Amino acid sequence: xxxxxxxxxxxxxxxxxxxxxxxxxxxxxxxxxxxxxxxxxxxxxxxxxxxxxxxxxxxxxxxxxxxxxxxxxxxxxxxxxxxxxxxxxxxxxxxxxxxxxxxxxxxxxxxxxxxxxxxxxxxxxxxxxxxxxxxxxxxxxxxxxxxxxxxxxxxxxxxxxxxxxxxxxxxxxxxxxxxxxxxxxxxxxxxxxxxxxxxxxxxxxxxxxxxxxxxxxxxxxxxxxxxxxxxxxxxxxxxxxxxxxxxxxxxxxxxxxxxxxxxxxxxxxxxxxxxxxxxxxxxxxxxxxxxxxxxxxxxxxxxxxxxxxxxxxxxxxxxxxxxxxxxxxxxxxxxxxxxxxxxxxxxxxxxxxxxxxxxxxxxxxxxxxxxxxxxxxxxxxxxxxxxxxxxxxxxxxxxxxxxxxxxxxxxxxxxxxxxxxxxxxxxxxxxxxxxxxxxxxxxxxxxxxxxxxxxxxxxxxxxxxxxxxxxxxxxxxxxxxxxxxxxxxxxxxxxxxxxxxxxxxxxxxxxxxxxxxxxxxxxxxxxxxxxxxxxxxxxxxxxxxxxxxxxxxxxxxxxxxxxxxxxxxxxxxxxxxxx
DNA sequence: GCCGTTTTCGGCCCGACTGTTTTCAGTCG
Numbered sequence: 001x002x003x004x005x006x007x008x009x010x011x012x013x014x015x016x017x018x019x020x021x022x023x024x025x026x027x028x029x030x031x032x033x034x035x036x037x038x039x040x041x042x043x044x045x046x047x048x049x050x051x052x053x054x055x056x057x058x059x060x061x062x063x064x065x066x067x068x069x070x071x072x073x074x075x076x077x078x079x080x081x082x083x084x085x086x087x088x089x090x091x092x093x094x095x096x097x098x099x100x101x102x103x104x105x106x107x108x109x110x111x112x113x114x115x116x117x118x119x120x121x122x123x124x125x126x127x128x129x130x131x132x133x134x135x136x137x138x139x140x141x142x143x144x145x146x147x148x149x150x151x152x153x154x155x156x157x158x159x160x161x162x163x164x165x166x167x168x169x170x171x172x173x174x175x176x177x178x179x180x181x182x183x184x185x186x187x188x189x190x191x192x193x194x195x196x197x198x199x200x201x202x203x204x205x206x207x208x209x210x211x212x213x214x215x216x217x218x219x220x221x222x223x224x225x226x227x228x229x230x231x232x233x234x235x236x237x238x239x240x241x242x243x244x245x246x247x248x249x250x251x252x253x254x255x256x257x258x259x260x261x262x263x264x265x266x267x268x269x270x271x272x273x274x275x276x277x278x279x280x281x282x283x284x285x286x287x288x289x290x291x292x293x294x295x296x297x298x299x300x301x302x303x304x305x306x307x308x309x310x311x312x313x314x315x316x317x318x319x320x321x322x323x324x325x326x327x328x329x330x331x332x333x334x335x336x337x338x339x340x341x342x343x344x345x346x347x348x349x350x351x352x353x354x355x356x357x358x359x360x361x362x363x364x365x366x367x368x369x370x371x372x373x374x375x376x377x378x379x380x381x382x383x384x385x386x387x388x389x390x391x392x393x394x395x396x397x398x399x400x401x402x403x404x405x406x407x408x409x410x411x412x413x414x415x416x417x418x419x420x421x422x423x424x425x426x427x428x429x430x431x432x433x434x435x436x437x438x439x440x441x442x443x444x445x446x447x448x449x450x451x452x453x454x455x456x457x458x459x460x461x462x463x464x465x466x467x468x469x470x471x472x473x474x475x476x477x478x479x480x481x482x483x484x485x486x487x488x489x490x491x492x493x494x495x496x497x498x499x500x501x502x503x504x505x506x507x508x509x510x511x512x513x514x515x516x517x518x519x520x521x522x523x524x525x526x527x528x529x530x531x532x533x534x535x536x537x538x539x540x541x542x543x544x545x546x547x548x549x550x551x552x553x554x555x556x557x558x559x560x561x562x563x564x565x566x567x568x569x570x571x572x573x574x575x576x577x578x579x
Numbered sequence: 580g581c582c583g584t585t586t587t588c589g590g591c592c593c594g595a596c597t598g599t600t601t602t603c604a605g606t607c608g
């Protein structure tokens with residue numbers, strides 16, 4: 001079963017938002033936010049905890065523990081229901097618009113009775129916001145821009161949300177008698193950064209039992225269509241899921257077809273036509289006789305077209321077919337290749353778990369090395385100091401060696417200031433094993449200044465990795481406007497790696513940027529940026545994006561043995577060219 | 580509402596930026 005933590009997290013976060021919208025105590029809202037975050041990233045399923053167990057989660061006290069227990073028992077939380085009755089759900093949706101917070105959302109609702117994004121757009125076009133206190137022309141512009149950003153993300157969901165649902169359904173359907181094969185296909189299998197709808201494929205002689213089970217799964221809000229070959233539902237969270245059942249011997253052709261992409265399928269079908277064949281979801285057939293040739297596995301289908309099996313993450317019609325024909329498909333990096341995580345946090349700054357817990361979780365995942373990179377002092381809210389960093393280093397050195405197979409690196413995530421300088425003087429930086437450097441503020445400096453800023457950071461001899469290089473937040477904040485080619489060139493020249501941040505809301509760099517950067521000879525680091533042990537699992541999404549960027553293990557520094565990695569970390573050493 | 584080598588009350592991640600004001604509220608990280 002899916003953990004109930006996410007649903008409890010969402011509920012507590014909603015309550016926190018509603019407290020703010022209704023002008024309640026900001027500290028109380030903050031308390032609920034912190035509890036929501038802690039529960040969402042707690043390792044154990046809250047459904048299995050009693051009040052005492054819940055209170056062991058940091059930032060969960062008596063009041064919230066009791067509310068959660070009540071909710072898990074009855075399916076409702078009265079405090080939330082009360083405040084929901086006062087504020088329409090749409091008002092909270094307004095807060096999803098960047099630059100629109102709880103106060104402005106409340107003003108819009110109270111003064112203009114606006115409680116949805118379309119109503120807000122109408123009001124904007126009718127210039128009804130002009131008279132509101134605190135709303136000027138720039139506010140209008142920012143709101144319009146924010147709505148555009150949200151629209152661009154459309155109804156797509158982050159990949160981890162889709163993955164959780166898909167894996168749950170695959171597990172359920174796989175357990176049914178008669179299931180020969182079951183898996184997810186579509187953009188999820190291709191590891192796109194966001195997912196529009198989830199495609200599940202089953203191979204079975206009879207489809208009815210699967211269709212019946214599918215529509216009655218918990219979480220199904222609406223059955224959009226139900227047939228013998230295809231059934232579609234919408235979940236309570238609004239995600240559409242299509243289930244297709246194919247005959248057992250059509251499994252391979254079905255997976256190939258439903259995995260896509262559309263452009264890749266057009267390319268492969270053209271090749272079939274060229275060979276006087278016809279490719280469909282049921283198999284590869286002789287065009288004239290209609291006689292089936294192959295259909296059981298993807299490998300067979302590709303082989304009959306003269307191609308090696310093409311990894312799903314490459315199936316975007318970006319040259320994978322031509323590369324396959326030439327026998328030049330890259331040997332893609334896999335999750336198993338990753339030996340270490342080079343960007344992680346603890347509760348010394350904004351992480352949720354103590355150093356010891358993060359390290360233990362990393363060791364359990366079988367990592368061979370692990371870097372702790374808490375925030376640096378220039379991010380004022382994190383309250384980092386020299387003393388804290390040094391004390392942490394001492395603790396890291398003590399812990400190092402306790403996990404026999406995993407070495408620890410002590411690092412930091414520096415802030416790249418407006419001029420490209422970072423938090424600490426060089427001498428202090430030299431004490432770290434590894435330095436990630438990231439942009440956390442001044443996002444709108446202008447293209448030239450931003451480019452110079454990143455290039456300057458690369459040129460710092462102590463900076464090893466540029467963290468979340470564009471700083472985009474998917475669906476919320478566009479990437480920095482800078483000359484990426486200049487930055488990529490600077491990384492290659494200085495021996496600075498670019499991060500592929502695996503957090504599902506970031507996935508930064510994106511696949512297209514990776515493809516571009518690789519041409520400069522840049523090296524990459526696939527990191528989780530974990531703020532809790534559970535986040536270490538995000539690695540798979542980072543690896544997915546790396547694969548979509550055609551990266552091999554050699555391109556990714558945290559697949560390397562530690563000795564080679566250490567050489568790379570001494571910038572100017574020869575590691576970047578040797579292998 | 581949570582929390583405690585400043586403890587059971589009184590703090591709570593702090594500072595900067597933006598856009599609106601004309602001294603500051605709201606938003607963000």
